Amino acid sequence: MRTHFIAIGGAAMHNLALALHEKGYNVTGSDDAIFEPSRSRLEKKGLLPQELGWYPEKITADIDAVILGMHAKADNPELLKAQELGLTIYSYPEFLYQQSKNKTRVVIGGSHGKTTITSMILHVMHYHGIEVDYMVGAQLEGFETMVHLTEDNDFIVLEGDEYLSSPMDRRPKFHLYNPNIALISGIAWDHINVFPTYENYVEQFEIFIEKITNGGILVYNEDDAEVKRIAEAATNPIRKLPYSTPEYSVENGVTYLETPEGAMPIEVFGAHNLNNLAGAKWICQNMGVDEADFYEAIASFKGASKRLEKIAENGKNVAYKDFAHSPSKVAATTKAVKEQYPERKLIACLELHTYSSLNAEFLKEYEGALDNADVAVVFYSPEAVKIKQLEEVTYEQIAKAFNREDLIIYTNPEAFKEYLFHLKYDTEGVALLLMSSGNYGGLNFDDVKTLM
Structure with a gap:
């Protein structure tokens, strides 16, 4: 399959390009500015554009999919050419959904904590040798890319960003994933340039809950009053699993998590991260990892890049x-x-x-x-x-x-x-x-x- 990325240099976009290249796709792309580490990583795989800028002549009728990044504008010359040729144009989340239609989609949403929770889940899966597809918003230790896509894996774990999908698609990204299993970590007004009122922002999470497939699961943070309110008010046929901050203690700069087997030292700290851990545990259990195996794995989790x-x-x-x-x-x-x-x-x-x-x-x-x-x-x-x-x-x-x-x-x-x-x-x-x-x-x- 031939794919072309308009704005290939972005953090998320270049990781998707690398993932598709790894999957065997024919990948090309353009951008008007590409910075490190995107530049070196694309160059290493032979995907770095020879020249910066937009070149409509790159857009030809044999392209199967054009993937449009947020950095591109609506009047981008390559986008206009793709529209003129009637090519299939995807936003980043639309394409991820196409790649995961036949998988169990696990989507982690929330104003805060979603990168950390997604990272915790992937750490646990990696620790136990369980292969899953994924998309996460930070570089993780032990993972080569922030996106991984296969034909064979049963699960895909997606960090569900509430920001806009593309210059052409003003829907929040996490509205496009239609999760089988979803989590909401917290709601605190953000992105006011897109969501001018608090009520408008909260509504995006209500829509996210409505998008959960019938018979699916919603894991939600009941310590957050707004999350608890919208989760309990939801009427679609889903199973609801609340979580809250577990018991823990801090001694001499070490945080100890209370578990059924006693106090366990962990690498992360802070009530918000312990709360994230509780949400990740519910998700992992619904992906087939039992509680004892979760605790064994999470003890060595050191955090996502740039998160404490x-x-x-x-x-x-x-x-x-x-x-x-x-x-x-x-x-x-x-x-x-x-x-x-x-x-x-x-x-x-x-x-x-x-x-x-x-x-x-x-x-x-x-x-x-x-x-x-x-x-x-x-x-x-x-x-x-x-x-x-x-x-x-x-x-x-x-x-x-x-x-x-x-x-x-x-x-x-x-x-x-x-x-x-x-x-x-x-x-x-x-x-x-x-x-x-x-x-x-x-x-x-x-x-x-x-x-x-």
């Missing part, structure tokens, strides 16, 4: 980076690190980087998000606000939104780096937490290792 990832440590100090950017994620992550290291001074640094976080109206959602930090730092780039064509966000608006008088605010990347590199790490135990979906205007996280 330890980047440096010495006897006194520790540094983590985390993808957290929405208010609920920031609050949960900050609390988790303080709980894990109660004797250390927690310096929590948050970059406001996403469309939502830089929106003046949305900023008030961050009130209290950094309250568990001993020192709270916020970084944002006025330039990023201009690029996203948002109204200017002022120092005063941010200070008011977080409602913390001692909040430290930086807008200059060099000044922020200067602050980080002159903290007194050697005189007191510090837990440094760097939360961002960006890089603080050019911070090299490897340099942070030298501080510890």
Whole structure:
């Protein structure tokens, strides 16, 4: 089968291209910008476009499927040519559904935790040598790609993103998967550029539940009041399995999970991650892994890339980076690190980087998000606000939104780096937490290792 990717360089798109190449498909693609690690990974497999840009002449009548990435615009020359030729055009989630129509589809949804839960499930399956197809939003230890597709595997595990499917298809991605088994981890308003009201955002998860196949299973986090409400209100013929945060304790920087066999040390920490673990356990049990085998496997799970990832440590100090950017994620992550290291001074640094976080109206959602930090730092780039064509966000608006008088605010990347590199790490135990979906205007996280 011949497939052509319009915007092949994206994190998800290039992984799908690699998966189809591995499956034996004839894969081509185009993009106007391709960065690392996508560039090297595509080049290694002979899939890197010879020249950057869009070339309508690449689009020919013998192409079986055109896969359209979110980076492409509706007036993309290659897309227009494909439409002119009447070729079959898929969004990324549409194509994944086509590849998994005859499999048991397990879809992990939620405003937060979905990458971690998907990663936990895949770790358990990998540990026990159970082959499954998958799509996950982070690079996992022991897995070559973030997408894996076969003809033979019975299950496919999909991370169910609620963001838009493609420039042509404004439906949330997870509406297109029609799960046999679904999970919702939590609901906290996000993507306000697409879902302008909280009610509109919640509605997307109600539709997701409606899309579960008749006789399917919904696993849901009953600790989240909104999730519990919509799950219990659902009337379609599905089985509902609630989960909640299990009992655990923290001793000398180690988290112990209570199991039927007693307390078990685990690598991940924080109430939100223990809650994620409980959801992953239900899913694994419904995929044929019994409880004892789940616990045996999950003990060695160290977390998904960029999700509370330890980047440096010495006897006194520790540094983590985390993808957290929405208010609920920031609050949960900050609390988790303080709980894990109660004797250390927690310096929590948050970059406001996403469309939502830089929106003046949305900023008030961050009130209290950094309250568990001993020192709270916020970084944002006025330039990023201009690029996203948002109204200017002022120092005063941010200070008011977080409602913390001692909040430290930086807008200059060099000044922020200067602050980080002159903290007194050697005189007191510090837990440094760097939360961002960006890089603080050019911070090299490897340099942070030298501080510890």
